[in-house]
Structure formats: structure tokens, C-alpha cells
Amino acid sequence: MREFPFELALCAHLEATTGDVLARQIGGGVRVPSNRIIDVLCVEPGPAFEARAELTNERIPDAAIESEVGVGQSRYWRNAFDTSPEYARKVVDRAVEIGFFERERKGGREYVRQVARYPDWFGRLVGVENKPNLAEPGDLETQLRKDVSLGLVDEVILATESYVTRAHLNRIPEEVGVWRFEGDDDEKEIEVIREPTPLGTDAAGTELVEQHAGKADVRVVGAEEKARQRRRMAERAYGKGWRTYDFPACGEIESRNGGLPYCRWKGRIVNPVRCGADCPGHDPSDPPDIDLDFERDSRTPWVGDPAGRKRRQTGLDAFRTEE
Numbered sequence: 032m033r034e035f036p037f038e039l040a041l042c043a044h045l046e047a048t049t050g051d052v053l054a055r056q057i058g059g060g061v062r063v064p065s066n067r068i069i070d071v072l073c074v075e076p077g078p079a080f081e082a083r084a085e086l087t088n089e090r091i092p093d094a095a096i097e098s099e100v101g102v103g104q105s106r107y108w109r110n111a112f113d114t115s116p117e118y119a120r121k122v123v124d125r126a127v128e129i130g131f132f133e134r135e136r137k138g139g140r141e142y143v144r145q146v147a148r149y150p151d152w153f154g155r156l157v158g159v160e161n162k163p164n165l166a167e168p169g170d171l172e173t174q175l176r177k178d179v180s181l182g183l184v185d186e187v188i189l190a191t192e193s194y195v196t197r198a199h200l201n202r203i204p205e206e207v208g209v210w211r212f213e214g215d216d217d218e219k220e221i222e223v224i225r226e227p228t229p230l231g232t233d234a235a236g237t238e239l240v241e242q243h244a245g246k247a248d249v250r251v252v253g254a255e256e257k258a259r260q261r262r263r264m265a266e267r268a269y270g271k272g273w274r275t276y277d278f279p280a281c282g283e284i285e286s287r288n289g290g291l292p293y294c295r296w297k298g299r300i301v302n303p304v305r306c307g308a309d310c311p312g313h314d315p316s317d318p319p320d321i322d323l324d325f326e327r328d329s330r331t332p333w334v335g336d337p338a339g340r341k342r343r344q345t346g347l348d349a350f351r352t353e354e
């Protein structure tokens with residue numbers, strides 16, 4: 032199976048069998064987040080999860096969480112940020128737009144406050160690296176070593192469709208758990224080949240920033256920096272989810288199993304970005320009317336239209352009237 036359909040099928044399976052927030056393609060580095068992209072991030076909800084879900088369905092910008100805007104008294108927006116006014120302006124506007132901040136005008140100045148205290152909402156993070164075919168490993172070993180030495184996620188898993196041999200296991204770090212995910216399209220199951228070893232997320236880790244011939248640029252990342260990056264990753268996952276595609280304008284596509292793009296002509300899940308007139312089976316038509324947010328809302332703990340959103344709209348209207 033190709034990597035994209037494998038990844039979507041795994042997400043649909045994990046969504047049906049766990050209560051985790053799942054997202055695809057999340058930056059898993061600290062100094063250079065895009066240096067390491069985690070295929071699937073599983074975020075375990077913590078005890079304050081509901082409070083987070085009530086706030087907003089979107090990612091909350093880190094600068095808004097870290098600002099001095101609190102829940103009690105509103106603050107003059109410029110005094111709450113230790114950044115350029117332009118950047119602070121963008122963050123305030125976004126935080127108001129998604130319902131994390133409320134704003135009001137007093138004496139010709141704009142004041143902001145948090146709608147509710149930002150909760151400690153997530154527990155463990157599990158990073159899954161997908162490699163359906165172990166005969167084509169690419170730089171799998173290096174990627175997994177990066178994850179283990181940094182220790183940003185609590186556990187790292189390699190998911191594959193291949194039969195896993197002792198030689199495969201010996202080539203990857205022993206801390207990495209291994210799942211075999213295979214079976215018929217609608218009945219795939221996970222077979223745990225090896226359990227992961229928990230990583231030291233609350234201690235410093237080592238990040239491989241760059242690698243040249245015979246030389247590696249490595250940085251030590253402190254526990255606090257890691258904690259901040261973990262929160263960013265959890266926020267990204269909450270806002271993004273895994274249904275990050277649009278259905279193609281083709282009569283052969285249909286939604287299966289909670290929004291998987293299944294092509295009747297190919298008889299499998301397809302990557303919609305590859306669909307188009309070049310495909311021999313392409314049958315021009317309007318894209319199907321599928322609400323992927325509805326699928327996510329009805330199948331996961333993510334809340335598509337939280338109460339906070341309604342409060343926000345009211346607040347926004349009031350602000351616009353004043354303007």
C-alpha cells in the first residue's frame with residue numbers, strides 16, 4: 032500500500048479505537064520544527080480536555096497563550112506582548128477571531144482579555160512514523176534516531192504493512208515500538224510487534240539540526256523548551272486533525288469510513304492531489320458534498336462549534352459597532 036492511503040487508513044482506525052486527538056504531518060523538531068515531520072501525532076486528552084474543546088475548534092497561537100493577556104482584567108493590547116507591534120496586532124486579531132480573546136474599547140484604546148483560562152488539556156503525545164513497505168526504508172533509521180534522542184514525544188511507533196523480521200527490528204532504535212497494520216480495506220488491525228519504551232520528555236534532549244558528510248550539527252534542547260514545543264504540537268494537532276484534503280471533482284470518488292477518499296475506479300483510497308484529467312478513470316463532475324468537519328466532530332472528542340464561538344461572535348459584533 033502507498034504511504035498516503037496507509038496513513039489515512041491508520042488514522043481512521045486509531046480514531047475508531049482510541050479517544051486521542053489525531054493529526055497528520057506535524058513538525059516534530061524544536062530549533063527547526065520542519066526538520067522532522069511526524070506522520071501521525073496522537074494526543075491523549077488530559078483531564079481538562081473539555082475546557083480546551085469549549086474554547087475554540089482552532090489552533091490557539093502560542094504567542095497568545097504566552098502573552099500577558101489574562102482572564103481577569105483586560106489589558107491594553109500593546110502592553111501584553113514582548114514582540115513587534117505588527118506581530119502583536121496579528122496575534123491579537125487571530126486570538127479574537129478564534130474566540131480565545133475578547134476585546135473592548137476604553138478611552139479610544141483597545142483592551143483584551145482571555146475568554147477563559149488556557150487549560151492544561153493534554154496528556155501523552157505519541158509520534159507514529161509510517162513506512163508501509165520496509166523494503167524501501169529511505170532514511171527511516173535516521174528519522175527514528177532523531178525522535179528518540181530528542182525525546183519530544185512520549186513514545187515513538189513505527190507502523191508498517193510489511194512482515195517484520197528480526198533484522199528489521201535490529202536496525203531501528205530499541206525504544207521505538209513497532210505495529211504491523213494490515214488486513215482487508217475495511218478490516219485492518221494493528222498487531223503490536225514490539226512495545227515502545229517511554230522517552231524522557233521532561234529532561235533535556237539532543238536535536239540533530241543538520242547533517243553533512245561526516246559531520247552532524249547537534250543542539251541540546253532543555254526541558255522547558257521541549258514543554259513549549261509539545262504544547263505547540265498539541266495545539267497544531269487540535270486545530271488541524273488528519274482530514275487535510277478536499278475531495279476531487281470526479282464522479283468516481285466517494286467518502287468511506289468517516290471521510291476517507293475512496294475511488295471506485297481504482298478500488299482503493301487515493302490521494303486527491305493526484306486526481307485530475309490526467310487520470311484515465313477521471314469522470315468530470317462536481318466534488319461530492321462531504322462535510323469533513325462534521326465527520327471529525329461526530330467521531331472524535333474535537334468540538335466543531337463550541338459555545339465559546341457563539342460568545343465570540345457576539346463580542347465581535349459589539350466591537351464592530353463601536354468602530
Ligand code: SF4
Binds near residue numbers: 307
Ligand atoms: S481522478 Fe482517477 S483516481 Fe481520482 S477519483 Fe477519479 S478515477 Fe479515481
